Amino acid sequence: FLSTQPKHALRLDDVSKLYRELGFPGGRKVSRFLQRHPTIFATYHHADNKMWVGFTEFMEELLLEEKEIMNEMESDRVNKVHKLLMMSKYKRILLSKIHHCRLLFGIPDDFRDRVAKYPEFFRIVMEDDGKRILELVKWDPLLAVSAIEREFLIDEDRVKKMFKFPVKYGKDLGLQYDEMKKLNSLNTLPMVSLYSDGWQFDLWSLEAEKYRVGVVHEFLRLTLEKRASIHRIVEFKEEFSLTRQTYQMLKKQPQTFYLAGTEMNWDVFLKDAYDGDGVLIVKDPQVVFNDRL
Structure with a gap:
């Protein structure tokens, strides 16, 4: 919040008044919180004889470094938003929803302003209720390739072991090798393209489940x-x-997903993205930066 203010500074009185917006249980807690983080926040007497709060020089340098990372990674973040829209049911997502989840994807705070730089990809539409929607303008076939599809081309056998979708059939069908291989693929790969109208499948069909697993x-x-x-x-x-069965759906794919927590409050990890010690193998520049904080 402070980083969005002019000169990155606010009167301490004003900060205390905003304690609810800032997530503090009570106004008196704000000054105590600031004192516990002297490397980040600095308080000082202003010319108006009021106490103000701002960032330390150290924190200002970090903010500048983070801004540089955001600028360098802008093309990547644009692609992320582009792919999310292409995956979505009607190729549109609430702008506020993307903003709320922005840290998950490394999308900058000011992305709503940056969107205007890409009219060839996106447009913002105002709904009758005042909500702003981000809509896809241009479909990019180069982006319409999932990570699973790319990995399949590199290591087909490994990818086939990532998923299991039990399909019941008789053992003695008299099928040729190629026919049996094709049938066996039904219980492994989620062959339904994520960048298709997979949402039109019958909700509880095998194809629909493969589609949803692939989307996640x-x-x-x-x-x-x-x-x-x-x-x-x-x-x-x-x-x-x-669906409401997302937890159970992912739990059936232990080769690919690791679920931590309870059914009502859990996190899901991509297992192959982490090493044996639980450390992320390939780190985005933003993650490297965050690790230093």
Whole structure:
């Protein structure tokens, strides 16, 4: 909040009045919080004889470094938003919803302003109720390739072991090798393209489940840390046609997803994105920066 203010400074009295907006249980807690973080916040007497709060020089340098990272990664973040829209049911998502989940994808705070720089990709539409919607303008076939599809081309056998969708059939069908191989693929890969109208499948069909599993996998691939909480995932349940059975659905895929927590409050991780010690293998520049804080 402070970083959005002119000169990154506010009167301490004003900060105390905003304690609810800033997440403090009571106004008296603000000054105590600032004192516990002397490397980040500095308080000083202003010319108006009031106490003000701002950032330390150290923190200002960090903010500048983070801004540079955001600018350098802008093209990547544009692609993330582009892919989210292409995956969504009607190719449109509430602008406020993306903003609320921005840290998950490394999207900058001012992305709503940056969107205006890409009219060839996106447009903002105002609904009758005043809500602003981000809509897809241009479909990009180069982006309409999922991480699963790319990985399949590199290591087909490994990717086939990532998923299991039990399909019951008789053992003695008299099928040729190629026919049996094709049948066996039904219980492994989520062959339904995520960048298709998979939401039109019957909700409880095998194809629909494969589609939803694939969507969650791609969603996690787009996140900075290849992980997300249930609360963030279900924010997009309408756009991605997710059901209340998402927890159970992912639990059936232990080769690919690791679920931590309870059914009502859990995080899901992409297992192959982490090493044996639980450390993210490939780190986005923003993650590297965050680790230093």
